[in-house]
Amino acid sequence: AQKVTQAQTEISVVEKEDVTLDCVYETRDTTYYLFWYKQPPSGELVFLIRRNSFDEQNEISGRYSWNFQKSTSSFNFTITASQVVDSAVYFCALRRDSGAGSYQLTFGKGTKLSVIP
Amino acid sequence: SQTIHQWPATLVQPVGSPLSLECTVEGTSNPNLYWYRQAAGRGLQLLFYSVGIGQISSEVPQNLSASRPQDRQFILSSKKLLLSDSGFYLCAWSVVREAEAFFGQGTRLTVV
Numbered sequence: 001a002q003k004v005t006q007a008q009t010e011i012s013v014v015e016k017e018d019v020t021l022d023c024v025y026e027t028r029d030t031t032y033y034l035f036w037y038k039q040p041p042s043g044e045l046v047f048l049i050r051r052n053s054f055d056e057q058n059e060i061s062g063r064y065s066w067n068f069q070k071s072t073s074s075f076n077f078t079i080t081a082s083q084v085v086d087s088a089v090y091f092c093a094l095r096r097d098s099g100a101g102s103y104q105l106t107f108g109k110g111t112k113l114s115v116i117p
Numbered sequence: 118s119q120t121i122h123q124w125p126a127t128l129v130q131p132v133g134s135p136l137s138l139e140c141t142v143e144g145t146s147n148p149n150l151y152w153y154r155q156a157a158g159r160g161l162q163l164l165f166y167s168v169g170i171g172q173i174s175s176e177v178p179q180n181l182s183a184s185r186p187q188d189r190q191f192i193l194s195s196k197k198l199l200l201s202d203s204g205f206y207l208c209a210w211s212v213v214r215e216a217e218a219f220f221g222q223g224t225r226l227t228v229v
Contacts, residue, residue, distance in 0.1 A: 004160075033215055043205060045161075045220040091160065095215065103149065103168075103214055104176060107160035 006108035023092030031097035119144035123221030140208030
């Protein structure tokens with residue numbers, strides 16, 4: 001069975017602070033995909049990144065960076081110099097590469113980030 | 118570029134009434150289409166997905182059904198709504214199964 005755990009339900013930071021959102025996943029598959037989505041107050045989910053299980057290279061995109069570690073089954077997301085516009089709920093998700101349920105994104109319950117000006 | 122449209126944005130319906138939520142995608146052909154539901158304070162759950170016209174797969178048994186009458190149109194329906202059907206419904210599409218899914222703006226359904 002697939003499972004994604006985002007242990008941090010809510011986080012508050014002051015603007016310009018760095019913040020890391022944790023994501024731990026469980027899967028028996030050797031090939032899978034990991035995702036991060038942002039859900040602003042408007043409700044739609046905004047795709048941020050996809051990572052394939054065979055690619056452990058970390059990625060940086062502007063103020064965003066992702067740390068993928070298969071050894072600890074983690075895919076953490078760091079926002080550097082946070083801004084008020086970063087306030088949202090962030091979801092980590094997992095998808096199987098094949099087999100039953102491979103069309104489904106398994107989501108964590110999300111972390112609500114509040115950036116205080 | 119590809120866009121996804123979902124409507125209505127909000128809906129209040131009485132128990133026992135029918136439901137029809139519509140989703141259309143533009144700028145791509147033969148997408149995989151999905152309906153997810155997000156209950157308050159919880160993550161998202163896949164309800165239905167479709168890999169082609171008329172092809173619908175259900176992930177969980179429920180009071181809802183889905184249809185895909187055209188390549189880029191996905192409809193979520195119910196004949197009789199239950200209170201437990203309240204939630205935030207999101208339509209999504211992807212190019213292929215393993216790729217990222219792109220979501221619509223969602224419909225907030227309240228059954229009263």
